[in-house]
Amino acid sequence: MSLPLPAPLSLLWTCEGGRALERAVHVRLAAYRTRGEWFDLTALGDPVDAVRAAVKAVHADARAAARSAKRAAARREQLDADPERREGRVRQARPRGDHPVAVVPRERR
Known part of the structure; x- marks a missing residue:
């Protein structure tokens, strides 16, 4: 690597990952960008x-997002398996105050 730097450059650490990881680490460390x-x-x-901590946090965020997506997919499957919900009839909702509430779901996008 040949760059106009006032001091020599040394490689201190590497890790597996691609551009997405690098971009996420840059976002996480943006407050320290010069x-x-x-x-x-x-x-x-x-440094x-x-x-290393930023990379670990990015991986943790990715795992949490994957778990959330998996739960959302499971909920969609569960809703799709219920004939009344699948046909767009009424779904249950929590009552608010003294008034029972029934909600008709919007059309899926």
């Missing part, structure tokens, strides 16, 4: 630990 691809992570202590 210019373009460069960050000043001294406020976070060891390798800071990047």
